[in-house]
Amino acid sequence: MKAVVIGCGRVGSSISLQLQREGWDVSVVDENEDALSRLGEHWPGVFLVGHGMDTDLLREAGIEEADAVVVATDGDNTNIVIGQVAQKRFGVGCVVTRVLDPARARLYRERGMRTISPTEVAIGELMEAVRACEVPTPTQVVHR
Amino acid sequence: MYVIVAGGGKVGANVARSLMRLGHELTLIEQRRDRFERLEDEFEHQVQRGDATELFVLERAGIARPPDIVLALTGDDEDNMVICQLAKEKYGVPKVIARVNDPRNQAHFDLLGISPTICATSSIMAMVEHEVPEHELIHLLELRKENLEIVEVQIDRDSPSAGKRVEKLELPEGARLISVMREGKAEIAVGSTTLEAGDQVLAILEPGKEDELRRVLLRA
Numbered sequence: 613m614k615a616v617v618i619g620c621g622r623v624g625s626s627i628s629l630q631l632q633r634e635g636w637d638v639s640v641v642d643e644n645e646d647a648l649s650r651l652g653e654h655w656p657g658v659f660l661v662g663h664g665m666d667t668d669l670l671r672e673a674g675i676e677e678a679d680a681v682v683v684a685t686d687g688d689n690t691n692i693v694i695g696q697v698a699q700k701r702f703g704v705g706c707v708v709t710r711v712l713d714p715a716r717a718r719l720y721r722e723r724g725m726r727t728i729s730p731t732e733v734a735i736g737e738l739m740e741a742v743r744a745c746e747v748p749t750p751t752q753v754v755h756r
Numbered sequence: 757m758y759v760i761v762a763g764g765g766k767v768g769a770n771v772a773r774s775l776m777r778l779g780h781e782l783t784l785i786e787q788r789r790d791r792f793e794r795l796e797d798e799f800e801h802q803v804q805r806g807d808a809t810e811l812f813v814l815e816r817a818g819i820a821r822p823p824d825i826v827l828a829l830t831g832d833d834e835d836n837m838v839i840c841q842l843a844k845e846k847y848g849v850p851k852v853i854a855r856v857n858d859p860r861n862q863a864h865f866d867l868l869g870i871s872p873t874i875c876a877t878s879s880i881m882a883m884v885e886h887e888v889p890e891h892e893l894i895h896l897l898e899l900r901k902e903n904l905e906i907v908e909v910q911i912d913r914d915s916p917s918a919g920k921r922v923e924k925l926e927l928p929e930g931a932r933l934i935s936v937m938r939e940g941k942a943e944i945a946v947g948s949t950t951l952e953a954g955d956q957v958l959a960i961l962e963p964g965k966e967d968e969l970r971r972v973l974l975r976a
Contacts, residue, residue, distance in 0.1 A: 689835050693868070
């Protein structure tokens with residue numbers, strides 16, 4: 613199975629390494645060549661330097677044969693556009709796009725994109741964690 | 757008319773200024789603090805600070821009214837694309853116009869159905885091509901929505917069409933001649949118009965018919 617990961621920061625690099633360990637054939641695209649170091653010393657997959665909006669580069673990365681594309685650059689709007697290009701131009705069935713802003717993540721999700729908002733996830737988890745704490749409920753607080 | 761202008765750089769600020777002078781109501785949105793502060797002196801309450809790709813910023817600017825036009829004029833193509841999508845698809849803005857900064861992104865604007873777009877680089881290139889004396893076929897205007905384009909063709913001495921009447925030309929289906937420019941004067945091309953070497957001919961055609969048109973007009 614073939615995956616293309618666009619954006620090799622903390623998130624993109626971890627996903628790339630994990631997919632690769634799970635047996636995927638992974639191509640990684642990042643604007644900055646130093647990002648390769650995030651993939652460890654012996655990255656066996658493809659690593660291309662360039663912008664994810666560049667369709668020639670995406671082709672070179674093998675997007676036309678990709679089973680999955682993960683879009684995780686540090687720009688929400690860049691991700692939204694690349695995600696749509698992967699889906700609509702290249703017809704990739706599984707395109708997962710990171711969008712930090714929950715409002716835009718929700719909107720594009722409603723429009724058929726698989727968007728994940730780490731902010732939304734964090735808010736949910738933090739709320740869960742707060743609820744799990746054993747604190748007196750407001751009515752139990754006694755004012756003196 | 758109510759207009760939202762996203763991006764307060766040279767392009768956005770000047771467009772906003774012109775619209776104001778014409779008496780239109782508008783809101784200009786600029787993200788950078790230094791720019792915003794400079795604009796505030798001039799535009800006062802008509803400029804707002806924020807990221808125009810954030811829904812709450814657009815809503816604060818009155819996108820839900822909705823405005824008659826949204827102009828996405830930032831220096832970032834992805835931002836412009838998202839602004840247009842939000843305006844059109846979420847808020848039902850009837851007209852959006854987007855600035856294309858990098859002509860290589862034009863295909864992405866087209867893919868997302870964002871039209872019309874305007875790209876300074878492409879416009880300059882079209883004008884440069886126009887100045888090249890021995891150009892053969894150049895694109896002057898693309899009417900994306902109509903799926904038509906207007907091109908200019910220069911007839912030379914060896915062209916098979918030189919000396920022929922327009923009605924005798926076997927123009928491809930989906931292509932028509934509009935006008936003939938000769939010695940600085942333009943005339944509408946009709947069936948009886950005879951083409952001559954040196955003529956600059958305007959034609960309207962469906963994209964992709966250029967080669968056929970070239971064959972008929974320029975080389976056998």
